[in-house]
Amino acid sequence: MMTVLGCIAGKHNIWLVIVAAVVCIAGSWVIIRLFDRAASTTGAQRIGWHLLTTVAAGSAIWCTHFIAILAYYPDVPVSFDPVMTIMSLLIAMVGVQLGLVAAASGLTQMAPAVGGGIVGLAIVAMHYSGMMAYRVQGIVSWDRPYLLASIFLSVMFSGLALHFAMRRVSRSDKYVATGVLVLAIVSLHFTGMTAFRVSPMLIDGSFSNPAALQALALAVAGVALTIVGAGLASYLIDNSMRAESYERLRHMAMNDNLTGLPNRASFNDHLDHELRIAEETGGKVALIGIDLDRFKEINDLRGHAAGDEVLKILARRMSNLLGDGEFASRLGGDEFAAVYRMRHQAGLADFLARLEAALFKPIRLDDYEIVPGASLGVALYPDNADSKEALINNADLAMYRAKTDITRAVCFYEQSMDETVRARRTLTSELRQAIENNQLDIHYQVQTSISTGEVCGYEALLRWEHPQHGFIPPSEFIPLAEENGLIQQMGEWVLRTACIRAASWEPPYKVAVNLSPVQFAHTDLPKLVLEILIETGLPADRLELELTESTIFADRERSLHMLRQIKALGVSIALDDFGTGYSSLDTLRSFPFDKIKLDRSFMSEIESSPQAKAIIRAVLALGKSLDIPVLAEGIETQGQLTLLSAEGCDEAQGYLLGRPVPLNQIITSGQISLMSSELLEGTATAVRLEEQAVHSAVRRSL
Structure with a gap:
């Protein structure tokens, strides 16, 4: 190790070494992230990401090697064989691509390590083919132990790097993989350069121009960083698009498409959260079940477009009235729900009043006015229920009670409602038996x-x-x-x-x-x-x-x-x-x-009632004009029958004429x-x- 450090300090341009290190670290960081993206996709996307990773990886590794070679001073004139130099770049790209594809294949548990080993061999092949393009006026010799050590270090560290990149156990794995990949590239280069020996043989007496080599190194670094930057930009853009797509999908999954209010899934999550807080703090939660009263009538008489517009307007009103600790959602159809984190009874009363005002305020659509109205059922946790399911059920019971009570729109849960439901269930079971x-x-x-x-x-x-x-x-x-x-x-x-x-x-x-x-x-x-x-x-x-x-x-x-x-x-x-x-x-x-x-x-x-008589007269006239007989139901007095006879009614049915009786x-x-x-x-x-x-x-x- 001391020999390697001595080589770095004594035979390298330290500034170019730093540039090479920057290219290596930046390139490795981008390589690991692009590889992670390629490994997590399928089909054409995986192919695209593999190609992008290959270009960035081959360029970063080759440029690191080339800049470091230019930083090396052998004290003799140097030149480069253009064909072998280009071949070393192609070897890096092809070898790295084979390794990355193998590592991401998932064929065996050892695939990442095997693929990493192939990447390490590609780095070795790139380095030593590049050294073959490095022409010096002198006799070149190699120190075999250092040469073998460089190959071993490259293969070992590359295998570890892709192992950590594919492990994904913790968020730090990517950073560990980046650091190990840097070690693979650096250890190969400097151990390999330590194995490199030159015995000078000056033939023409000229020397290389250090300034020109430095300029070339900086140009190569600029190209490398540009390519790596392009890869990084692709990764960041894709990351941003993924985040936006995720947020869009999350919004679609958690919100109602028509009204924009939170949907049933979001409601369940929010209610779970509020109940957990209430349990930890000893607080209370009010659940309000909401069902519109005349929504079917709106749909039937005005059409579904009008019904949808009513839902959107009501949702907007409820969203605008919500304050801290208040939540509203659409569960489906004309069914809504609200959750209130209890502070005091007066606060709940105010929230219910605001909801009622929003739901009963007239809606103007084109040339007609609609008063939607709603039935609200309220259940409290833990007063009325000890679980979410019981709370929802009790709020529904209270809401159904409000629906049947024309004197009030808001109804609080009472214990007797459970008894009513049990009685209905029993009666339903007995009706089923009666049919059978x-x-x-x-x-x-x-x-x-x-x-x-x-x-x-x-x-x-x-x-x-x-x-x-x-x-x-x-x-x-x-x-x-x-x-x-x-x-x-x-x-x-x-x-x-x-x-x-x-x-x-x-x-x-x-x-x-x-x-x-x-x-x-x-x-x-x-x-x-x-x-x-x-x-x-x-x-x-x-x-x-x-x-x-x-x-x-x-x-x-x-x-x-x-x-x-x-x-x-x-x-x-x-x-x-x-x-x-x-x-x-x-x-x-x-x-x-x-x-x-x-x-x-x-x-x-x-x-x-003159009005009732006028309506009956109008219906009878309508029946005669359409040639449709009219039968009047509910005839209970002779006076009613006499009036109908005078108005020309065709048929009658009622207790006066006969009650419903068995056939016998x-x-x-x-x-x-x-x-x-x-x-x-x-x-x-x-x-x-x-x-x-x-x-x-x-x-x-x-």
Whole structure:
């Protein structure tokens, strides 16, 4: 080692040595980073990064060697063979590329060390081929031990350098790899130059021009640093683009695309963070579940573009009102959530007031004004829950309570809400059992012609007699069936059972069956109706299907297409609950309904309210102009019936005319008798043949 240091001090231009060191260190730093980028990519990107690494590495290593050679003074004239000099550069680039590709291949655990060894051999081959291009006027000899030592040091340190570069155990590995690669280059050069011996033989008596050699060395250094700088610039640009892409992807992953608010994933992370702080500090966290009240109505009446604009405006309002410790996010659809780090109760009240004001403030879109409104449910941690899941569940319970309470928009969680939910779950389970065990029944309510008093038909109404709780109203168990996926099975049973029973009636009255919006949206209804008609033998003109206009709004084009298919079978279609909700003339214009059913809510005021009477008169006039019969529901007094008769209403239904009762009571009263089995079978066979013929014709027309 002392001999090497003596060689550096005694036979080298120290300033050029420093320049070579700068090139070597800068080049090694860039080489390791470019190699790391090449090893972490695939496909065409890996090839590109390998090529860039090769150019930077070959240039840095070769230029370090060349500058150091120019710094060496052998005390005799020197020159360079141009062909061998260029060959040494090519050897460096090709050898380094082979080594780097092998190191990054991942074929074995030893691949980095093996590839590094190849890089070390490439440095050796470059150095000694460069020395072959180094022409001196004297006899050249080599010290074999130093020569072998230089090869060993180059291969060993290069293998270690790429081993550390690929290890990636800690952030310092890249710096260690850079330092070891510098050692590989420096140890080879100076140990190799120590092995180099020159015995001067002056032939022409001239000497090299040190100033010219120094200028050449500086020029080579400038080129080397330019190439290395270009590699560094590529790395930094790619690093910046990666950081920007990562941030962009992170924003997309953590924020809602439409509104820009944090999304469900971001909400979960934030809530976890707040709960952790509350647990460590003994604080409290308020979770507010938010659900817009009239968003579906906005979408249905104004279109999805208007709905999206409403969501964006509300999100912007909520973002603008947030302060320290306050957070709002969109979980999906019209569902939002807010988190408040509790300081005091008054602060929470102020936050809720600001949220409520933002959600209820009117929104002006084009020429109309929308008041979105919302239901807010609040649950506190740890007062109302001891885990995140329980907190979210309790906030949802409070929000649903607020949705059903028209007197307040904000509802705080109470223990009794859990009892309500458990009761609903129990009832749902019992409803499922009732369907499976055939415990449901159908009651029938008569529909009567007002002008003649004759029976027109019967509406089939589903009923559930609970073994313990008695009669469960449809308004309670039908929503449960819709929420829990039971409505399709239940609706099909009602339709099939009503058709089977009606097929045996004498006289052959019509039977009307209600369709649930869920059933209508998820069932291949025309096919089901046809199959049931063929199976039961009920003539198609004796079946009437009732649906509300809100059922059609979910997918208007598909709904109207389905209704046309059903009507083509000969089945009647009635528009139920007309006058409420989404009633529009456009629906009546788009589809020729066979009947309009006037909602019962108008009947209670018909005798005392001029407005109610005017509305009924308008609907009846509309029905006559469109040649669509109108049936009034909810008739409970003779006065109501008399008024409807005077206004020209076609049919009526209500407690005055008959309550919903089981079929056997109607049979006992003599209003309906049942056909004999032989007559019923003959009629059913004829009907099945007719229905099949109709089905074939309909299918051909469609």
